Amino acid sequence: MQVVKLFLKEANKIPIEADNINPDNFAGKTEEEIKAILVWYGNGQYPFGDFFNVEVEGRDSVENTKLVFEGDVSRVKRIGQNMSAGEIEINGNVDMHCGFGMKGGKIIINGNADSWLGCEMTDGEIILNGNASYYVGSGYRGEACGMRGGKITINGNARDYLGEHMCGGEILVKGNVGLLPAISNNGGKIVIEGNATMPANEMKSGTVIIKGEVSDLLPSYKEEGTVEVEGVIYRKFVGDVNVGGKGVLLIKRT
Amino acid sequence: MSEILIKNASVCDPVQGINCETMDICIKDGKIVESVSSNAKVIDAEGRLTMAGGFDGHTHSAGKINVGRFINPNDARKNPVPGLSGQVARTEKTRAQVGYNTPNTYAIGYRYAKLGYTTICEAAIPLLAARHTHEEFKEIPILDKMGLSLFGSNWQVMEYIRDKEPEKLAAYVAWGLRASRGYGIKIVNPGGGEAWGWGKNVSGLYDPVPNFDVTPAEILMSLAEVNERLKLPHSVHVHCNNLGKPGNYATTIETMKLFEKIKLSRDRQALHVTHVQFNAYAGTSWRNFETGAPMVADYVNGADHLTFDLGQVIFGPAVTMTADGPVEYANARMLHEKWSNQDVELEDASGVVPLFYSPKSFVNAVQWAIGLELALLVKDPWKVMFTTDSPNGGSFVNYPEAFTYLMSAKRREEVISGFSNMALDRMVLPGIDRELDFYELAIMTRSTQSKMYSRPEKGNLKAGSDADIAIYDIIPGQIDPSTEYVKVKKAFSGAAYTLKDGEIVVKDGEIEATPKGRIYWVNAKVPSPIDSAMQKDIDIKFRKYYTVSKANYMVEDVYLQKPVEIATEGVF
Numbered sequence: 001m002q003v004v005k006l007f008l009k010e011a012n013k014i015p016i017e018a019d020n021i022n023p024d025n026f027a028g029k030t031e032e033e034i035k036a037i038l039v040w041y042g043n044g045q046y047p048f049g050d051f052f053n054v055e056v057e058g059r060d061s062v063e064n065t066k067l068v069f070e071g072d073v074s075r076v077k078r079i080g081q082n083m084s085a086g087e088i089e090i091n092g093n094v095d096m097h098c099g100f101g102m103k104g105g106k107i108i109i110n111g112n113a114d115s116w117l118g119c120e121m122t123d124g125e126i127i128l129n130g131n132a133s134y135y136v137g138s139g140y141r142g143e144a145c146g147m148r149g150g151k152i153t154i155n156g157n158a159r160d161y162l163g164e165h166m167c168g169g170e171i172l173v174k175g176n177v178g179l180l181p182a183i184s185n186n187g188g189k190i191v192i193e194g195n196a197t198m199p200a201n202e203m204k205s206g207t208v209i210i211k212g213e214v215s216d217l218l219p220s221y222k223e224e225g226t227v228e229v230e231g232v233i234y235r236k237f238v239g240d241v242n243v244g245g246k247g248v249l250l251i252k253r254t
Numbered sequence: 255m256s257e258i259l260i261k262n263a264s265v266c267d268p269v270q271g272i273n274c275e276t277m278d279i280c281i282k283d284g285k286i287v288e289s290v291s292s293n294a295k296v297i298d299a300e301g302r303l304t305m306a307g308g309f310d311g312h313t314h315s316a317g318k319i320n321v322g323r324f325i326n327p328n329d330a331r332k333n334p335v336p337g338l339s340g341q342v343a344r345t346e347k348t349r350a351q352v353g354y355n356t357p358n359t360y361a362i363g364y365r366y367a368k369l370g371y372t373t374i375c376e377a378a379i380p381l382l383a384a385r386h387t388h389e390e391f392k393e394i395p396i397l398d399k400m401g402l403s404l405f406g407s408n409w410q411v412m413e414y415i416r417d418k419e420p421e422k423l424a425a426y427v428a429w430g431l432r433a434s435r436g437y438g439i440k441i442v443n444p445g446g447g448e449a450w451g452w453g454k455n456v457s458g459l460y461d462p463v464p465n466f467d468v469t470p471a472e473i474l475m476s477l478a479e480v481n482e483r484l485k486l487p488h489s490v491h492v493h494c495n496n497l498g499k500p501g502n503y504a505t506t507i508e509t510m511k512l513f514e515k516i517k518l519s520r521d522r523q524a525l526h527v528t529h530v531q532f533n534a535y536a537g538t539s540w541r542n543f544e545t546g547a548p549m550v551a552d553y554v555n556g557a558d559h560l561t562f563d564l565g566q567v568i569f570g571p572a573v574t575m576t577a578d579g580p581v582e583y584a585n586a587r588m589l590h591e592k593w594s595n596q597d598v599e600l601e602d603a604s605g606v607v608p609l610f611y612s613p614k615s616f617v618n619a620v621q622w623a624i625g626l627e628l629a630l631l632v633k634d635p636w637k638v639m640f641t642t643d644s645p646n647g648g649s650f651v652n653y654p655e656a657f658t659y660l661m662s663a664k665r666r667e668e669v670i671s672g673f674s675n676m677a678l679d680r681m682v683l684p685g686i687d688r689e690l691d692f693y694e695l696a697i698m699t700r701s702t703q704s705k706m707y708s709r710p711e712k713g714n715l716k717a718g719s720d721a722d723i724a725i726y727d728i729i730p731g732q733i734d735p736s737t738e739y740v741k742v743k744k745a746f747s748g749a750a751y752t753l754k755d756g757e758i759v760v761k762d763g764e765i766e767a768t769p770k771g772r773i774y775w776v777n778a779k780v781p782s783p784i785d786s787a788m789q790k791d792i793d794i795k796f797r798k799y800y801t802v803s804k805a806n807y808m809v810e811d812v813y814l815q816k817p818v819e820i821a822t823e824g825v826f
């Protein structure tokens with residue numbers, strides 16, 4: 001096992017683009033080597049060690065490498081981008097694009113996450129013990145597919161456009177979500193245990209399960225009786241008929 | 255005074271009938287000359303293939319392409335042709351680049367220059383939006399530019415045709431070219447843009463345009479007569495009716511035939527038909543869709559009044575952008591794709607839809623074949639201009655790939671081997687063994703353009719011509735393009751040298767310098783009484799309908815970088 005502990009020296013206002021800060025790039029590296037990794041800060045590149053104190057314990061493969069951010073990194077973007085294995089633990093809030101394009105491994109965030117968490121991820125797992133902002137598990141602007149695989153668990157609330165353009169994988173939200181979750185979806189599964197507004201607009205396929213209250217249910221869904229899932233009875237809706245969709249929207253019967 | 259001597263160039267210059275002959279080229283002050291002094295800087299071409307700078311006579315590189323950028327922000331990170339696409343950080347010499355089908359303006363200039371191209375013609379300038387086109391022109395480095403102005407669904411044009419006012423029509427076109435700083439008359443789906451304002455289309459040459467009581471055939475003939483009356487340097491440039499519909503090859507041939515009777519006022523074609531691939535479809539539906547290229551090629555082989563370009567399809571992502579509003583609606587519906595639709599007030603329609611050409615789709619495979627069939631079945635390369643209608647059929651950065659299809663039957667066979675039997679049944683390409691040589695390729699990429707746009711100083715290496723020159727890392731005679739197509743593609747993808755007005759802008763495939771290019775525009779003189787009478791009519795249009803005033807409509811001189819005014823004297 002290799003554990004790399006990271007301490008932000010001083011809170012930064014200008015964001016740090018940490019798109020190469022992941023187990024793939026840290027495994028087998030010494031403290032000095034990790035400190036020397038260049039990250040973008042404003043319009044220039046600087047050694048990672050300029051911003052973080054780094055403590056390395058052990059030396060191991062990517063699968064057995066764990067990064068631990070101790071404290072708030074709410075102005076550090078793209079942590080865990082494209083990671084394929086290993087683990088990242090963030091003990092604080094994290095900035096946008098955490099876990100973007102993640103292919104494997106695990107990210108645990110003990111804090112809140114800013115927008116675009118787990119965008120375009122294809123595998124692996126993200127566990128957020130806090131609230132998420134906009135566009136969890138969605139696609140890059142203009143792309144037809146967002147998240148394609150893996151799982152995101154949010155133990156708090158999420159804001160608007162959760163799982164936009166999602167084509168696979170699973171998102172579980174324990175709390176409430178904002179406007180238009182599962183917009184333009186084409187696959188995958190989203191479970192919302194709290195409330196949601198205007199879910200599954202323009203969904204082509206996929207499953208959305210809502211256990212709380214739904215506001216402004218779209219008129220472009222056909223109701224097809226009820227189904228029972230794990231002992232709970234849901235009203236079943238199919239759509240969005242506006243796009244000839246065959247998606248399934250289940251809303252807990254009250 | 256700057257002088258350059260290019261030694262040991264294997265020159266391929268069809269305008270002069272020179273076919274890969276080893277010779278020297280002398281350059282003085284940006285022009286090709288007979289001789290230079292002993293002080294001239296020497297470039298040793300070492301026997302490599304040397305042509306005039308490439309000239310893309312139909313590309314969407316300024317104006318509407320910006321709508322493509324809006325609706326495809328994800329294009330910015332696409333990189334299917336490394337070196338000629340994707341995100342490239344700025345360097346000492348170049349600005350940052352992004353994108354593939356809809357790259358930023360700087361990337362357009364750099365990438366064309368890397369391919370050895372030095373001149374482009376933007377295929378569609380809406381008069382009303384011309385200022386934006388010129389703003390983009392200004393930021394496209396290196397290349398000389400010109401653009402074609404849209405007249406085919408314009409209210410004033412159709413009213414003058416209906417009211418039989420040919421002189422005022424000519425005056426209006428001359429004014430429109432001046433207003434938009436355009437180079438020639440573009441006609442897109444004549445009448446269809448106006449019909450689209452009513453949610454309709456025109457179905458053929460004799461289908462009247464709603465509320466105007468003129469037919470597409472009348473629009474075409476009247477504008478062709480104006481074109482000759484004003485002695486414009488280019489012919490009318492026509493995107494035919496029924497584009498993208500099975501069976502449309504008949505409309506295409508019918509359109510071509512109409513122009514047989516046009517009396518020319520200049521030594522050039524009477525008609526240029528654009529991206530004919532999209533207009534050479536046989537069958538009656540997408541189910542029995544098949545190539546119509548043999549019929550179109552057959553007609554073109556017997557005709558001598560026209561030129562055309564291919565609109566070759568490249569497999570992968572593309573972005574369609576056209577003034578043909580109804581076509582884009584059909585595309586968006588059929589493909590469940592994003593759709594941008596624009597109404598250009600009194601002038602035309604416009605739409606943008608991204609799409610993906612897949613070799614597994616039998617329709618796309620046949621489209622791919624049709625472009626090549628047209629190029630190979632038409633015997634005289636002087637009638638053919640190579641284009642992908644970039645980025646409608648695919649981005650121009652794929653030209654080197656497409657050249658290998660034209661030069662190698664073996665390469666075509668490789669691609670065709672991935673097609674379904676159904677696709678193979680609907681095309682004739684597998685039976686064609688013609689392979690173009692460098693001479694014919696030079697005709698389709700430079701020489702035809704020089705003639706069809708009446709730009710004798712472009713597309714050739716004659717003394718007096720602009721010193722726009724491409725040297726490619728190929729030694730003719732030591733390479734067999736029909737088998738060594740990988741080398742051919744590599745060489746055309748990054749010129750050993752590109753010279754623009756005698757300045758080295760590309761060396762070994764990398765940008766060396768980024769001078770500003772010229773803008774060519776046509777100023778056709780019209781007798782002032784006719785012009786004044788026409789102005790009264792358009793004043794009413796501006797007062798009653800336009801959202802802008804006439805004074806704010808004209809593109810001012812300040813928008814033109816290194817303008818070159820081409821003056822003509824109309825016959826009235």
Ligand SMILES: [Zn+2]
Binds near residue numbers: 313314377528529646
């Ligand atoms: Zn075009």
